[in-house]
Amino acid sequence: MIHMKDVWKTYPNGVMAINGINIDIEKGEFVYVVGPSGAGKSTFIKMMYREEKPTRGDIIINRNNLAKVKERHIPYIRRNMGVIFQDFKLLPNLSVYENVAFAMEVIEESKTNIRKKVMNVLEIVRLKNKARFFPHEISGGEQQRVAIARAIVNNPAVLIADEPTGNLDPETSWEIMHILEEINDRGTTIVMATHNKEIVNTLRKRVIAIEEGRIARDEQKGDYGYER
Numbered sequence: 001m002i003h004m005k006d007v008w009k010t011y012p013n014g015v016m017a018i019n020g021i022n023i024d025i026e027k028g029e030f031v032y033v034v035g036p037s038g039a040g041k042s043t044f045i046k047m048m049y050r051e052e053k054p055t056r057g058d059i060i061i062n063r064n065n066l067a068k069v070k071e072r073h074i075p076y077i078r079r080n081m082g083v084i085f086q087d088f089k090l091l092p093n094l095s096v097y098e099n100v101a102f103a104m105e106v107i108e109e110s111k112t113n114i115r116k117k118v119m120n121v122l123e124i125v126r127l128k129n130k131a132r133f134f135p136h137e138i139s140g141g142e143q144q145r146v147a148i149a150r151a152i153v154n155n156p157a158v159l160i161a162d163e164p165t166g167n168l169d170p171e172t173s174w175e176i177m178h179i180l181e182e183i184n185d186r187g188t189t190i191v192m193a194t195h196n197k198e199i200v201n202t203l204r205k206r207v208i209a210i211e212e213g214r215i216a217r218d219e220q221k222g223d224y225g226y227e228r
């Protein structure tokens, strides 16, 4: 599903963020990406949704090589990918419903179908009753659930998450994790960068540890392995 071959990333200012990474992630896996601050986790994640382009190497996702793809094709590639962030990134002037509908491919979709799909994902994240609310009227955990609904509305094969619980209290973080697990159980591959030791050590999954831009560990049902 996701294959990285000899991937390197040097930023324009000369910082070498990723130094020769090889990794294979198969369909349906749930993978945590851990490592010290500045180790290269975000860069690794950003290259997966082509926010950053590798300096060298190949990144093949759903048979497309993100290292070679033309700029104008990036939106097509992203359609089969959902992304969620630490700071949710909802559109403040749109309601919960509209935030999700806005992300949908609406070409040739009837209004009834759009409504069905949006309400269906809002049900998965248990927010049907808040469809008319605006982001500032709901809690941080609810905002992240809207972001998840938006990320999965096009039924992507891969969901990429960069510290999705970073701004949330422990209880709310667990709610988010249970929703991500349900989505993973439906077959979506999930790659999640995190600093949350408790979650990684409790909800055991594959752990890829990055240190100084290299894979330091790659373990099935691994542990967090750092103090924080």
Ligand SMILES: Nc1ncnc2c1ncn2[C@@H]1O[C@H](COP(=O)(O)OP(=O)(O)OP(=O)(O)O)[C@@H](O)[C@H]1O
Pocket (backbone or CB within 6 Å): 011, 012, 013, 015, 016, 017, 035, 036, 037, 038, 039, 040, 041, 042, 043, 044
């Ligand atoms: N846009 C950028 N331009 C230049 N250097 C960058 C850029 N983004 C990140 N870096 C540098 O690349 C290295 C890896 O950063 P990255 O954000 O990938 O680490 P991280 O593991 O996600 O860190 P954290 O856990 O603190 O979020 C760091 O030295 C960082 O300063």
